[in-house]
Amino acid sequence: MRKYVLFLTVFILVRQVACSQTVLSADGSANTYSLINAVLANPNRNVVEAPDCNHTSFGNHITQDFDVDLNKNVFLFHIHVEPDNDRCKKDDRQRNEIKTYSDSPENLKATIEETVIYKWKFKISDTFKPSSSFTHIHQIKAVGGLYASIPMISLTLRKSSPDRLELRYTATNNQNTLKTANLDLFRGNWVEVTEIIKFGNVGSYSIEISNLLNKELLFTYKNSSLDTWQDGAEFARPKWGIYRSLNNLQDLQDEIVRFADFSIEEVTNSLSLEKLKAKAENILLAPNPSSKEVTFLNANSNNYDAIDVYDYSGIKIIINKKINNKKLDVSSFSKGLYFIVFKKDTITTKVLKCYVK
Incomplete structure (x- = not known):
């Protein structure tokens, strides 16, 4: 009923004015890494952390393909139970991620008191198997400070009863789960994520995830008074991809996570x-x-x-x-x-x- 009330009412909202927006979309080009780096990094900087050198026979672990559901090219993040590892090191985990760095353009790095809107689309397979330890597909992480080793915000897929999507958070080093949803809501479906963060010791956080086909709202969380700044941080940055534990190999399978239309948008001031x-x-x-x-x-x-x-x-x-x-x-x-x-x-x-x- 709430949906109809909104549509049947002519309404005005105070809006915020965005100072800059950066969008990374697949274009079908042969060199996917060059496309990603051209948007998220300065020249000569690689923002892709993929296990290519440990699995050279496969080639690049981020590719592109035309998606018939979206009617456009999308990114495919590949991960293999073996022999993929974490950044070509033998470890108890593996990752295939993109992120921003200290020398990325300034508008891609969040600083205290800034508000940033992150948007993206993703799709996991209808048979996706998450780890019982962690399977991160998105993080907001600090650079610098005492707590840089632990992400402040994580979207994690986890084996459970039932399997679930988790929104996890910490302002220090003790993560807790803010909200969960049944993973079957997401399996086999393209979804769109909108995440809005005001970074600060007294900041705010909101996230909405909707089914792209029928517009059904699958997941929502909002907190208007949340510590969203890890002390000592130089800046905060987003990460997307697949980063999972290898502790229980019997639970896992080779996976492809599809992503499309990454957007980072800084917001500065408000109109009356x-x-x-x-x-x-x-x-x-x-x-x-x-x-x-x-x-x-x-x-x-x-x-x-x-x-x-x-x-x-x-x-x-x-x-x-x-x-x-x-x-x-x-x-x-x-x-x-x-x-x-x-x-x-x-x-x-x-x-x-x-x-x-």
């Missing part, structure tokens, strides 16, 4: 509610209802950078190439009620009802 309201309230639809085309009257393109359309049940409608010169082509829509959502920097600024006849 009054300013945003004055900008958004001028937007009108005409004609409404319509059977052919709807025009966005008084719509200044500086006030929005994205438009989404949903039907009455909350299903997102694909509108690629249907918007031209502030007009929406509704000729192929079924008769009924729709909701046009105007966004600025991913934050909803206004929702308008659209009737198709």
